[in-house]
């Protein structure tokens with residue numbers, strides 16, 4: 001039977017939430033992955049050193065495994081250099097959200113004018129703290145990411161020593177930026193490699209595929225697939241697995257977020273296998289992230305086999321992407 005061994009898989013963008021939800025989802029991520037970049041959009045968002053330390057502790061307790069590293073992020077505000085010095089050993093990146101762009105982002109920035117942010121971003125450049133960006137404007141929903149490219153450009157030029165990660169890119173426009181600016185990198189989700197807007201809203205509405213940024217056009221998906229499948233050195237896997245309780249997804253006013261944590265590696269195998277690029281998956285799902293972020297996770301091996309896996313209907317109160325469907329790959333063992 002066809003199999004693939006991945007060493008130290010990393011999910012460089014995940015929402016683990018808190019409380020009961022954390023207890024449901026953290027063990028699923030820590031089973032498949034060696035580490036994950038944990039998003040700070042809690043309610044209220046993570047903006048203090050105490051908050052980061054306490055949240056990391058709650059994650060460690062919830063995940064039921066010792067061989068998993070939660071790479072912590074701080075929610076962007078204008079911070080002083082002194083504060084950043086005090087947190088730098090406790091965080092891997094700072095995540096910036098435009099206010100209101102997505103779930104729990106109300107405390108984000110209202111403007112990307114450079115001058116008010118200069119002190120913070122200069123200090124981050126000096127200290128080597130990475131900036132992870134939710135890149136969407138408040139324009140027409142299909143154009144929000146493409147419109148944000150001018151902001152990425154401005155940030156990349158004004159702060160050439162700052163490593164900037166374009167999170168969960170969904171457009172050909174974002175892919176083009178990778179080769180234009182040395183300090184721009186990107187994460188890509190597995191769902192954006194698979195679906196377009198048609199899958200979300202072309203037929204019956206599929207709330208469990210609704211997320212921000214919304215899935216775009218076939219040509220955008222092709223551009224994402226191209227760089228993911230070749231494991232372009234500036235892209236890495238970030239699931240953006242974002243659990244919401246079933247009743248808030250299957251409701252009037254469905255929250256944005258696709259829950260993929262327990263099926264992410266299996267789906268990645270399916271996508272890379274379909275394109276005969278399984279050899280590049282290790283780089284996409286770990287090596288690139290290790291190099292870009294300068295992280296060294298503890299040793300872990302995940303063995304996947306080409307064997308059917310029926311996705312459970314629910315994990316706790318959360319419906320995963322492809323619930324009830326059969327995937328072509330499954331996880332055989334983790335060592």
Ligand code: NCD
Nearest residue numbers: 015102103211212242256257
């Ligand atoms: C995320 C969430 O639910 O926290 N939702 C989403 O649609 N991706 C937030 C985010 O990353 O945009």
Ligand code: ZN
Nearest residue numbers: 013039240242
């Ligand atoms: Zn996210």
